[in-house]
Amino acid sequence: MTSEELPDWVPASGHQLRLAGIHFDAICVRGVRGEAVLHHLAEATDGHPGPVVRELSGGRWTYFLIPPGSSKEHTWPPGATCFGPAARDQYVGIPAPNGNTYPLSWRCGPPVGAEFVDPELLHEVVTAQLCLPPDS
Template identity: 40%
Template sequence: MGTISAVGAGRHWDAVVVPQPLGLAVLEALDQATDHQPGPVVWDPLGRNPRLYFLIPTGSVMCEGFPGATVLSVAAFVGLPGPTTIEPPGPHWVAPPDPDDPDRLVDAELLHGLLAAVVAEPAA
C-alpha cells in the first residue's frame, strides 16, 4: 500500500464522498459523459464502508442531499494517495489528477445530475 496524506478540503477543492456501489455507478456514467476525463476520483476500498471521493471545486454544495453522499469542505481532511498510486490495495486513484491540468476537478453540476440519475434508477 502506498503513502496516504491527510489533505485539508475546502481550500483547493471539496470532496463528495459516496458509498462504493453508488460511487462506482456514478463514476461509470461520469467517465462516459466526459470522454474518459472525469476529473480526480479516489477509491478507498478498505474498511466496513468502502467509498469513492470525487474532488470538486470549493463551494459546490449542490451535491448534498443524496442518500449516503457527503460533502467534505473546510475543517475536513481527506486521505489522498500518492500521485502514482492507481491500484489497490488501499486507497488509490481511479481517475488521477491530470498532470497537464492539475487544477482540473470533477464538474460538480455534472456530478449532481449523475447522482440524481443513478439514485432514481430502479434497482436491478
C-alpha cells in the same frame, strides 16, 4: 506526468490527509453506488471525469474532487456525503500518483494542474443514481 504538473496538495509518496474546502471539495458515495456514479460520469466525459479517489477497503468510498467551495451550490441527495466549506474539519485522504498508497488509489489518475470533476455534471449523475432503487 511530472511532479511540476501535480498540485501541491498531492503527496509525492504514500498518502496524506488534506482538509476539504481548501484545495478541493469532495463528494463521497459509498460502495457500488460510487462505482456506478463514476461509470456514468466517465461515459459522459469520454473517460476523463477528473480526479477521483477510491478507498479499497472498509466502506469502499469513492471521492469525487470538485473545485473548492463548489459543493455548497447544490443540495446533495442522501447517500452522497459532502466534504466542503460548509462542514468543519473534514479531511480526505489523498494518495500519491505512484507507489504503495493502500488503502487509497487514484481511480481516474491524479489531477493535472487545476483539473476537477465538473460539479454540475456530478450533481446530475449522483442525483440520478442515488434516486434509483437499490436493485437497479
